[in-house]
Amino acid sequence: MNGTSGADAQAGTGRDETLARAVRLRESGSREEARALLLALSERHPDDPEVAYQTAWVHDTLGLEAEALPHYVRAIRHPGLSDEDRRGALLGLGSTYRVLGKYPEAVATLRDAVAEYPDDGALRTFLAMALYNTGQTHDAMTILLNLIAATSPDPDIAGYRPAIEHYAKDLDATC
Template sequence: MNEKENGRDTLLAAAVRLRVEGRPEEARSLLLSLSAAHPTDAEVAYQTAWVHDVLGLEAEAVPFYERCLHGPGLSEEDRRGALLGLGSTHRVLGRYDRAVEVLSAGVEEFPDDGALRAFLAMALFNTGEYHACTRLLLELVAADGQDPYVRQYRKAIEHYARDLWATG
């Protein structure tokens, strides 16, 4: 590892620590500097987007989310987080169709991710897609399997999730 990479790693770790410790303004300052120095670094872009979301600066987070998702360099976990973050951010900004698009792509890429599916359901609700929203939520409830009463009716819930108009 060269000196530049080592410095980047140290500063990125410090910025993440600041965010986790509840000092997002300091983290943001450090991450903006890192982003300027490493404009193609997906991990830096992801952390920069995240801190903007933490600060309620959703519109400023979007380009960083887009940057981190358009190239290699993110772990699978961070890619999931970035897709969820970007989709959720579009939703918060009232860009519901774009939120559905991003979150649908996330669910397609990570079909086992319940958080992506839950946020997609919220965006579908915002676009008036109530049937699709309810179907996703019912599928999540049925898949959870923790509640003994849900487990008892799991097959029925799954059936109605596929066709909410069914009567039996």
């Protein structure tokens, strides 16, 4: 079988073509049209992580975080996402939990994501925000200070990198 469902064949496009079209529509700003295509595709391919991720993403771009949530969960539950898309789905899920006020879920998701992708600065930044929301301000500041020290192109910050890294370990240190 070629992977084209009857509904896809009737529409004249298969899963891959429909998904590519929906992504192009989202990227060009036609998000509602993309959403309609992705919801239909998601119904036909409920266990497809790529379809689930793109469906979640389009909902996020429309400010429909509650509707995005189950699609993100499905996207990361099933294997098959590229490494880049898995990172994006984990970030999207953690961020969505945070936006919805589900702070413990956001922290847990983003901690796991940072453990899986320790060099991803965006994941660490969103983890710091979720930690802040749960009152873990010390941990949030530590993450952000280390991130700034390691990644800032600002020569003034680079000149103070050792001091910033020192204080990140002990924010209450005086020397």
